Amino acid sequence: MEVFPSSKHVQAIKKPQRIKKTGLVVVRNMKIIGLHCSSSELHAGQIAVIKHGSRLKDCDLYFSRKPCSTCLKMIVNAGVNRISYWPSDPEISLQPENPSQTSLGDARLDAKAVERLKSNSRAHVCVLLQPLACYMVQFVEETSLKCDFAQKITRIHPEFQRSTFYEYRQDRVKEYEALFLISSEEKHKEILRLMGLENLCEDPYFVCLRQNMKELVLVLATVAASVPSYSDFGFYLSETSDDNQQGLTQEIAQHCIIQARLLAYRTEDHKIGVGAVVWAERKCSTLDCDGTGSMYFLGCGYNAFPVGSEYADFPHMDDNQKDREIRKFRYIIHAEQNAITFR
Numbered sequence: 001m002e003v004f005p006s007s008k009h010v011q012a013i014k015k016p017q018r019i020k021k022t023g024l025v026v027v028r029n030m031k032i033i034g035l036h037c038s039s040s041e042l043h044a045g046q047i048a049v050i051k052h053g054s055r056l057k058d059c060d061l062y063f064s065r066k067p068c069s070t071c072l073k074m075i076v077n078a079g080v081n082r083i084s085y086w087p088s089d090p091e092i093s094l095q096p097e098n099p100s101q102t103s104l105g106d107a108r109l110d111a112k113a114v115e116r117l118k119s120n121s122r123a124h125v126c127v128l129l130q131p132l133a134c135y136m137v138q139f140v141e142e143t144s145l146k147c148d149f150a151q152k153i154t155r156i157h158p159e160f161q162r163s164t165f166y167e168y169r170q171d172r173v174k175e176y177e178a179l180f181l182i183s184s185e186e187k188h189k190e191i192l193r194l195m196g197l198e199n200l201c202e203d204p205y206f207v208c209l210r211q212n213m214k215e216l217v218l219v220l221a222t223v224a225a226s227v228p229s230y231s232d233f234g235f236y237l238s239e240t241s242d243d244n245q246q247g248l249t250q251e252i253a254q255h256c257i258i259q260a261r262l263l264a265y266r267t268e269d270h271k272i273g274v275g276a277v278v279w280a281e282r283k284c285s286t287l288d289c290d291g292t293g294s295m296y297f298l299g300c301g302y303n304a305f306p307v308g309s310e311y312a313d314f315p316h317m318d319d320n321q322k323d324r325e326i327r328k329f330r331y332i333i334h335a336e337q338n339a340i341t342f343r
């Protein structure tokens with residue numbers, strides 16, 4: 001969500017560099033109930049408090065950066081269960097590049113306050129980083145090359161080959177590494193120490209941490225490369241005659257398809273993974289103050305058997321297989337059906 005395309009209106013507003021754009025996923029009972037991103041006016045945590053209020057109680061929050069003390073105190077106060085964050089430069093940047101002494105000093109004070117809030121609150125505040133399953137990178141690479149969008153481009157433009165895909169991926173890797181990693185290992189260690197993660201600064205933990213972060217960035221870049229901006233390939237856009245409305249841009253459509261493709265990896269269908277994200281467009285003339293502009297999130301899901309079922313409770317046979325009784329279609333729930341019930 002951190003890379004959700006900003007509207008032109010927001011791009012025009014010059015933001016202070018020390019506050020980094022931050023993405024946030026709100027999860028309740030294992031279901032994604034909110035996808036948010038900070039704006040020039042509000043931080044991601046503040047948007048979640050405004051949007052969900054007391055419904056944040058017992059939710060799990062996943063931040064693309066460690067939240068600042070203002071956001072943390074509010075979300076802790078709302079009674080959240082767990083707050084996970086990506087262990088790179090936090091929301092109030094601690095990067096010592098061209099700092100004005102005061103703002104870096106403030107950022108350090110804020111990091112201290114965050115630590116204090118973290119150790120004195122009921123909510124569990126922890127690092128968001130799952131090492132990837134073995135062969136995940138290769139699996140995502142193969143499935144991305146075979147995805148409908150990339151295949152369609154290849155059919156119509158045979159010059160779009162593996163090598164073109166890898167060029168796109170390399171561009172995305174560079175873009176995401178600049179956002180989600182800290183190039184210098186020393187700077188990264190310094191930031192981890194300031195964030196209270198000194199345990200991770202020693203090897204082999206530090207090397208593993210950076211390796212895991214790089215692999216996750218690679219997976220994200222691979223999925224993004226499967227929906228490239230190539231030739232005239234794009235997505236259907238509804239016309240909007242109202243000048244005050246942002247409308248759905250190609251960038252937003254592309255971003256949402258990447259989200260859907262990521263969700264598809266959670267499928268319970270052995271053969272085909274499908275993801276769906278439902279966003280709606282606000283019809284009022286004033287833009288909302290969150291980072292998703294005129295778009296608001298309704299739900300997301302992936303194809304799966306009814307919630308709570310165990311492996312092998314239901315048949316997995318497809319349409320081509322003979323025995324009608326043991327076909328999956330009576331049991332599996334489509335991605336878009338699940339999206340409206342947030343699964």
Ligand SMILES: Nc1ccn([C@@H]2O[C@H](COP(=O)(O)OP(=O)(O)OP(=O)(O)O)[C@@H](O)[C@H]2O)c(=O)n1
Pocket residue numbers: 269271272273274302303304317318319320328329332333334335336
């Ligand atoms: N709009 C759709 C269509 C299909 N699916 C999912 O995609 C998978 C394949 O669907 P379908 O082609 O209808 O199933 P079969 O022909 O039975 O099987 P397969 O295509 O896997 O051979 C199923 O898990 C189904 O829930 C979905 O999530 N949303």
